[in-house]
Amino acid sequence: MISLQDDLDSLVNSPSSFSEKAGERGTIKPKADFNAGEDAAALKDAIVGLGTKEKVLIDILTQRSNAQRQLICEAYQEATGRTLLEDLKGDTGGDFEDLLVALITPPAAYDCHEVMRAMKGAGTKDSTLIEIFASRSSKQIKALFEVFKKGRSWVHFKNLFPTVPDIILKFCFCFQGKRDESTTVDTEQAKEDAKTLYEAGEKKWGTDESKFVDILCQRSIPQLRQTLVEYKNISGKTLQQSIEGEMSGDLEELLVAIVKCVKSVPAYLAERLYESMKGGGTDEATLNRIMVSRSEIDLMDIRAEFKKLYSYSLLSAIESDLSGEHGDCVKALCGGDD
Incomplete structure (x- = not known):
């Protein structure tokens, strides 16, 4: 039997999600023979036609990299004079809309949006802040802060978000991409x-x-x-x-x-996914955030850790917990069974 100490010793030289190149362990890869104009036209037809063709939206937006989705957004606006964001918000709703919007948002902007949302309103969602800042690389955190605004001090954070506990704010501020990457x-x-x-x-x-x-x-x-x-x-x-x-x-x-x-970031996020779906009710915001933000980084590893921890697959958990277009979209991001 492997002891806890042996586990720690073997951990020192194990791969880390913090240093993995994007795409190596993700479920979403850039599409070969990608054509932003064709995808934009297909999305326009799916949205503008009689009744939204949700399957087309899912098939395109879950099978392109985020960088490709940004090009689709540009092509869509050029072709229609409207933003894809506006049309998705006007034509879909609920958790499905939130997920599609997350998919077309650049990663740093999406992280920033989630941080701001967690800090606002009645009751700070401290677990969301902790999850984001604990699981992101220095590069990701620097990009998040660049979106937020350069030059803000911890005092600015405190003034902006008076309900957030001091320890959480200090932690977020200390994590401004300062981690040694050697x-x-x-x-x-x-x-x-x-x-x-x-x-x-x-x-x-x-x-x-x-x-x-x-x-x-x-x-x-x-x-x-x-x-x-x-x-x-x-x-x-x-x-x-x-x-x-x-x-x-x-x-x-x-x-x-x-x-x-x-x-292990994947093991931690597998736990977060489990917690988002266990018991009565689903924490769709956490589920969406992890599935989208890790889909091009390490979602394959998260799937493996989920199966190891809970003896059933992430896909089967999603199938049991979600239905409709939102469920179909999350399953597409999951990318398969284990």
């Missing part, structure tokens, strides 16, 4: 960081949260994986076990999410 591992630094985390949490009366945010937000993924190994050596527990035992609320959820993503 692949080399400094074992002595990992030991030092592990000791710092142990003394800031497990060994301390009260938690020095700033030490956790600084280390977990800025060290490279390989470096943090080595730190997890060293922490287990010092503490006798995993860092996740210590966090869950010592902390609660937003801080616990935040730090556990980071640790889970350091180990």
